Amino acid sequence: MAKSNKPIIWGTFAAGGTLTAFVTPVLMVLTLLAATGHLPEMLGYDKLHAFAAGWFGKLVIFVILFLSLWSQAHRLRCTFYDFGARADTLVAITVYALAGVGSIATLVYLARL
Amino acid sequence: MTENRMGTRQVELEVLRYNPETDQEPKFQRFTVPCVNEWCVLDALNYLKDNLDSTLSYRWSCHMQVCGSCGMMINGEPKLACKAMLRDYAGVIRVEPLSHFPIERDLVSVADDFMAKLKRVKPYLIPGEKRTLADGEYKQTPAQLERYKKYAMCINCMLCYAACPEYGLTPKFIGPAAISLAHRYNQDSRDGGRDERQEEIATSEGVWECTFVGACSDVCPKHVDPASALQQVKVASTVDWYLEHFMSWVKK
Amino acid sequence: MSRRPYVREVPRTTWFFKHPRYMRYMAREVTCIFIGIYTVILLVGLARLSEGPAQYEGFLEALRQPGSVLFHLLALAFSLYNTFTWFNVAPKALPVQVGDEHWPDSVVSGGHYVVWVGLSLFIRFWAGVL
Numbered sequence A: 001m002a003k004s005n006k007p008i009i010w011g012t013f014a015a016g017g018t019l020t021a022f023v024t025p026v027l028m029v030l031t032l033l034a035a036t037g038h039l040p041e042m043l044g045y046d047k048l049h050a051f052a053a054g055w056f057g058k059l060v061i062f063v064i065l066f067l068s069l070w071s072q073a074h075r076l077r078c079t080f081y082d083f084g085a086r087a088d089t090l091v092a093i094t095v096y097a098l099a100g101v102g103s104i105a106t107l108v109y110l111a112r113l
Numbered sequence B: 001m002t003e004n005r006m007g008t009r010q011v012e013l014e015v016l017r018y019n020p021e022t023d024q025e026p027k028f029q030r031f032t033v034p035c036v037n038e039w040c041v042l043d044a045l046n047y048l049k050d051n052l053d054s055t056l057s058y059r060w061s062c063h064m065q066v067c068g069s070c071g072m073m074i075n076g077e078p079k080l081a082c083k084a085m086l087r088d089y090a091g092v093i094r095v096e097p098l099s100h101f102p103i104e105r106d107l108v109s110v111a112d113d114f115m116a117k118l119k120r121v122k123p124y125l126i127p128g129e130k131r132t133l134a135d136g137e138y139k140q141t142p143a144q145l146e147r148y149k150k151y152a153m154c155i156n157c158m159l160c161y162a163a164c165p166e167y168g169l170t171p172k173f174i175g176p177a178a179i180s181l182a183h184r185y186n187q188d189s190r191d192g193g194r195d196e197r198q199e200e201i202a203t204s205e206g207v208w209e210c211t212f213v214g215a216c217s218d219v220c221p222k223h224v225d226p227a228s229a230l231q232q233v234k235v236a237s238t239v240d241w242y243l244e245h246f247m248s249w250v251k252k
Numbered sequence C: 001m002s003r004r005p006y007v008r009e010v011p012r013t014t015w016f017f018k019h020p021r022y023m024r025y026m027a028r029e030v031t032c033i034f035i036g037i038y039t040v041i042l043l044v045g046l047a048r049l050s051e052g053p054a055q056y057e058g059f060l061e062a063l064r065q066p067g068s069v070l071f072h073l074l075a076l077a078f079s080l081y082n083t084f085t086w087f088n089v090a091p092k093a094l095p096v097q098v099g100d101e102h103w104p105d106s107v108v109s110g111g112h113y114v115v116w117v118g119l120s121l122f123i124r125f126w127a128g129v130l
Helices: A006-035 A045-053 A055-082 A088-112 B041-052 B112-120 B142-146 B149-153 B159-163 B165-169 B176-186 B194-201 B215-219 B226-246 C020-051 C053-063 C066-093 C105-126
Strands: B008-017 B027-036 B071-074 B077-080 B093-096 B103-105
Touching: A006 A055, A006 B226, A006 C020, A006 C053, A006 C066, A006 C105, A045 A055, A045 C020, A045 C053, A055 A088, A055 B165, A055 C020, A088 C020, B008 B041, B027 B041, B041 B093, B071 B159, B077 B159, B077 B215, B112 B176, B149 B176, B159 B176, B159 B215, B176 B194, B176 B226, B194 B226, B215 B226, B215 C020, B226 C066, C020 C053, C020 C066, C066 C105
Parallel strands: B008 B093
Antiparallel strands: B008 B027, B071 B077, B071 B093
16 A cells, blocks of 8 residues: 555644644634724734734744644544545545635735735 | 442443344343452453353453453443453443454454554564674663653553544554554664555555544553554654655655 | 354444543544634735725724624634643654653643743733733
8 A cells, every 4th residue: 555645734734733722822812802892902904014014924924824724624624524424535625625725815915915 | 239348249240242143233131240349340250151151252361451352341441351440330330342343252352353454564573784693682772662662562452443433433544553563663773664664554544544532542551652653653754755755865 | 153243333423422532532623613714714804904904994893793702702712622632642742752761741741831821922912912
C-alpha cells in the first residue's frame, strides 16, 4: 500500500489546531465585546485598517485565517465520517474546496487594503 | 449483592453466551457466584466454570496481567479480567467478549485480524548496523532506552482495539497496538527498519485512520499510551512527506 | 465442530452514545463547526474592512444583533473546550525528553496554558481592552 498524502492536510490541521487553541478564544472575546457595544479600540475602522494595510498585519491575518480554515475543514471532514456519512471523498472535496476558496478570498481582500 | 463478615459475597454475573453450533445470536445468561471480596473477575469466572457451568469458554493464562489473554468487556469497559477487582464493582457485573472483534464462542473473541496486522508492521529489531558475534553486543544508553521504553510494555491484549471507535467503524485500520509497536522499534537506537514499517503505517489504513479519540490510552492496562505513539508517528510522517516532496535534496 | 464467528456491527450513526468518553470526543470534534463559522465571520469582516468605512460599520452593526451575541457565547464555550482538549493532549504528540527522563505531561501542558494566558492578555492589551 502506498504511503498516504494525508500529511499535506494534516500539517495544516496540526498547525491550525494549535493556532486556534491559542488565539481563537481571545479573538472571540474581542468580537463579543464589539457585539455587546463595547467596541475594542483596535477594532475601530481607522486603527484596524491601518494595521491590516501594513505587511505585518497582512501576514498575521493571512496566517490566522488560512490555518483556521484548513484545520477546521479537516476536522469537519473527520466529523462527518464519525456521524456516519461515508461519502468521504465527496465530503473531503467539498470542505477542502471551501477552505481553498476562503484562502483565495483572504488574499484578494488583503490585496485590496 | 450481600456481604458478610467472612469477606465473601454473592456476585451477580451477567455473561454474554454464544455457542456457534446451536445459537443464532449471543444472549446474556445470569449467574449468582459466591465470591471472596479480594477476588478479581477472572476468579469469579473460574469458580463459575468449575462449579456452576463447565461449558463456559474464555481465555486466560497467567492471572497476573502479563499474558494479555483475558481481555473482555466488563460493564462496557475493556479490561483484563485478572485486573478487574470485584471490590471495585457493585451490583450486577456484565461480562462480554471484547468489542469490535467477532465472537468465536462465549467470551472468546477472534484475534486473527490483530495477529495479521501485528505481523505486517514488523514488530522486531531490524538491525541498522550489522554486527557479528565477535563485534559484541548492541549497546544502548539509558536515554536511548527511555525513548521507547513505555511502548515496549505492550502485551498484545487488544483492549485498545476494543476501545477504539475508529477500528470499530473501519476494521481495516491497522490500529493502536500494532502501530505503537512499530513506533517502539522505530524509536530504538539499534533499529534500522523504519522505512520498511513506514510502508505499512504511513498509509491511509495506517496511522491516518486515527482521529486521536484517545480511548486506547485510557484503557491500556500497561500504560503504553498508544495515542501518544500514533500522534508521534503522524508528526514524523508529516515531516517525511514535506522533506520528500519539497526538499528531496535534504538527506534524511 | 465448525467455526461460525458472530460479528457485531458498530452502529454508524449512534456509536458515540455508547460511552461518555466517545461523547467527550464528539464534543471536541464539533468545535470545528463553531470555530469554522467564526472564521467565516472574520473573513466577512475582512471583506467589509477592505470595502470602506461604511461597509465596515455595517459589519459591526450586524455583529450587535442578538443572534450574533448568542452565537459568540456558544462559540466561545466550544472554542475554550477545544483549547483545553488541545493543550491537555499536547504532551502526547510532542513529548520532551531531556537526558534520561521525559518531562512530566503536566509540565508540557502547563507550559501551553502559561503561554496561552500571556498571549491572550497581550492580544487584549494590544486591542485596547484592559
